[in-house]
Amino acid sequence: QQPVQSPQAVILREGEDAVINCSSSKALYSVHWYRQKHGEAPVFLMILLKGGEQKGHEKISASFNEKKQQSSLYLTASQLSYSGTYFCGTEGDFMKTSYDKVIFGPGTSLSVIP
Amino acid sequence: DVKVTQSSRYLVKRTGEKVFLECVQDMDHENMFWYRQDPGLGLRLIYFSYDVKMKEKGDIPEGYSVSREKKERFSLILESASTNQTSMYLCASSSTGNEQFFGPGTRLTVL
Numbered sequence: 001q002q003p004v005q006s007p008q009a010v011i012l013r014e015g016e017d018a019v020i021n022c023s024s025s026k027a028l029y030s031v032h033w034y035r036q037k038h039g040e041a042p043v044f045l046m047i048l049l050k051g052g053e054q055k056g057h058e059k060i061s062a063s064f065n066e067k068k069q070q071s072s073l074y075l076t077a078s079q080l081s082y083s084g085t086y087f088c089g090t091e092g093d094f095m096k097t098s099y100d101k102v103i104f105g106p107g108t109s110l111s112v113i114p
Numbered sequence: 115d116v117k118v119t120q121s122s123r124y125l126v127k128r129t130g131e132k133v134f135l136e137c138v139q140d141m142d143h144e145n146m147f148w149y150r151q152d153p154g155l156g157l158r159l160i161y162f163s164y165d166v167k168m169k170e171k172g173d174i175p176e177g178y179s180v181s182r183e184k185k186e187r188f189s190l191i192l193e194s195a196s197t198n199q200t201s202m203y204l205c206a207s208s209s210t211g212n213e214q215f216f217g218p219g220t221r222l223t224v225l
Contacts, residue, residue, distance in 0.1 A: 001173065002156070032213070041204065042157070044213035055212070087156055102214070103173065104149075104157040 001026070003090045005105040012078045012112045020073040020108045022088030031064050031071040032089035032102055035082075042087060045073070050093065078112045085109050117141075118217035120205050126223045133192040135220050137205030145210060146188035148172075148180060151202040151219070163188055164210075195224045 003024045012018055022031060030049045033056070034042040046056030048064035048071060056062075061074045075082055089102035121136035139146065145164050149157040149172075159172030161180040169180050177199060181189045188207075192199055200223050206214040 002158075034214075041216035041218055042214075044215075047213065089157075101159070101162060101170070101172070103159060106154060106156040 002103055003088055003105040005086075005088055005108050007108060008106075009109040010111070012082075012110065014078060014080060014112055014114055016078055018075045018078060018110060020075070020086050020088075020110070022071045022073075022090070022105055024069045024090045024092075026069065026090075027093040028064075028066065028069050028090050029093040030091040030102075031062075032091070033060070033062060033071075033073050034087045034089065034104075035084045036087065036107075037084040045086075075110070078110075080112050080114065083110060083112045118205055118207055118215050120203075120217040120220050122220050123218060124221050124223075126225065127192075127195050128225050129196060131195050131224075133195050133222065133224075135190040135192075135203055135205075135222070137188045137190070137207075137217055138186055139188075139207040139215070140186065141207065141209070141215070142185065143207035143209050143215075144185070145208045145214075146182065147206040147208075147214065148178075148188065148190045149204045149206065150174070151204055157204065160190065195222075197224050200224045 006021045033045040036042040064071045085107040087104045089104040118139045147162040148160040163169045163182040179191045203220045205217040208214040
């Protein structure tokens with residue numbers, strides 16, 4: 001039930017681009033993205049909803065393919081501050097009620113080096 | 115600023131002890147969550163609550179219970195702590211349909 005994330009880890013030089021993928025075996029209502037820096041709490045990046053609505057930072061881009069139950073997070077022109085672990089969280093379509101149960105993936109470690 | 119606070123940053127307990135982890139949020143959020151975070155496993159949901167006195171099991175509820183008597187407070191209880199419950203515990207809150215705000219975490223060590 002936990003979504004799968006790929007890659008597990010990636011190392012980038014400043015200015016390079018990266019894509020982090022998240023996939024689920026179940027129909028999805030939404031995909032959430034969070035970033036956690038070492039020793040800190042996870043911080044919200046974006047929510048992508050079934051039907052195309054997005055909530056989140058303007059500088060972060062992501063896609064949500066409902067049919068394939070997949071989402072990708074695009075990090076362009078990476079900066080040192082992008083380093084951290086990125087988690088995707090999925091909310092099942094069949095479970096959508098008045099409250100949110102988000103299941104998080106194992107995370108992708110991203111390191112940006114000068 | 116939204117604030118989610120947790121009662122302790124670090125906690126050391128002995129096997130068999132009853133452990134209480136407290137979480138308080140100040141944004142009137144209806145949803146509150148408890149996760150444990152272990153290397154390579156990500157954030158695993160233990161329990162969540164969508165209203166006062168309401169709770170739902172997450173993916174790994176065994177060995178844990180929760181209490182939500184007031185909207186702002188969500189407690190995680192380890193009835194009899196075991197060494198395999200040594201972990202980082204994160205609390206979060208949200209209003210329905212929106213982002214989760216996480217607390218700083220409690221690193222629990224069970225000896």
